Amino acid sequence: MRGAAPVVLPEALHETLAAAAGIMAVAREPWWVIASAAIALHGGRVSDVADVDILASVADARRVARQLGLELRAPAPHPRFRSEVYLSWGGAPLPVEFMAGFAVRSGDAWREIVPATRQVVRVGGVALPVPEREELRAIVESFGRAKDLRRADLLPRD
Template identity: 55%
Template structure:
């Protein structure tokens, strides 16, 4: 696994604040692809899925205003917040859903793989599940990341 310095600093910060989580949480999307050792393309931010209870407790403690919604029309969360106190922005999403036609489907990984970054644990879905998740998201950049994951054994 090779992650750049900005991603490493951000993952370290996430590991520290999420150590206070009571429920399962995951890093998904491009950062998770990088943690699996695949080429994620450009990593512009880090996406974190967490429970509503953890979001309500942890996010205000690091200065994040709790709001609903998402910056993308194909996704929504009961609680969404962006943390800019790290090298890369971190997007926290609680009760995260993706649009499929007219339906909103929950996104909650079934697998949880720990990855150590600078002595701290962060969690990602297992490779096959992450690949399926990215494919289901349907955006070209997500499909490309899914193909990159498929090439890693």
């Protein structure tokens, strides 16, 4: 995103991302903002960011749980998604969901989502790591739902 216009985000999203980045200071391994918040960080005009999704390692998710006093739990079963660890935190304007061991079902197989790329987007002095644009597009498209396919189309193209 070198040379790209500064990213301008709605206040609630900006505050939530800043809070999430502060929490992730305990991380010892790479982590990423994914899904609709990451699309917005790439400059996509997402009008309905309802939460912030953070993808982290299992060890870092455990650190976050201890820091926030949250119970480690697996989310309710879903036919398309699963996580080894799932945490939901409501201490920011938008909910923050921390996921570790996150996998997407593709046919009869589960594919763990571990981005191969990581680029940092700075917003108001806050460093926010996201997968590079095309990898993010592929990740969001792999979710397979109509809303995700629409959101993937909001990512700017080169």
